[in-house]
Amino acid sequence: MPHLTIKKKRGETIVAICDEELFGKKFQENNLKLEVDRSFYEGEKTSVEECLNALEEATIANLVGSIVEHAIDAGYINPENVLRIEDIPHAQMVRP
Template identity: 70%
Template sequence: MPQLRIRHTQGETLVTICDEELIGEKFEEGELKLEVKNSFYEGKEASVEECINALKEATIANLVGSIVKHAIKAQIINPKNVLRIQDVPHAQMARL
């Protein structure tokens, strides 16, 4: 089940979503590094639907794991903008 965290700061809505089992892990591939820090990604368990609804309200988002494919399907994330580090999908989004 995904972990969802929503923060409101300086007029922005930051949403972080990560597969629960990836929290606390580090991934490296060549020059790419991804550290899935508890302090940044740990939140509450949420359904995919709750996560997608949160992403629709987000001005900034960081996604790690299976939620990336759901965000692509919902047309929130462009598949061309997804990084894979050790086969773990990672995407960021910002609305201007």
């Protein structure tokens, strides 16, 4: 089940979504590194649908894990912009 964090700061709505089992893990492949910091990603356990609703309002989003595929399917993320580090999908979204 994904964790969802929403922060509002300086006119931005920042959304972080991550699979719980990835908290605290570090992934590295070639020169790419991904550290899944619990303090950034841990939020409310919620449904994929609620996560996608949060992305609708997000101006900045940071996604790690299974939510990336759902965000692609919903049209929030272009699959060409997804990084896979040790086969863990990671994507960021910025909206003006």
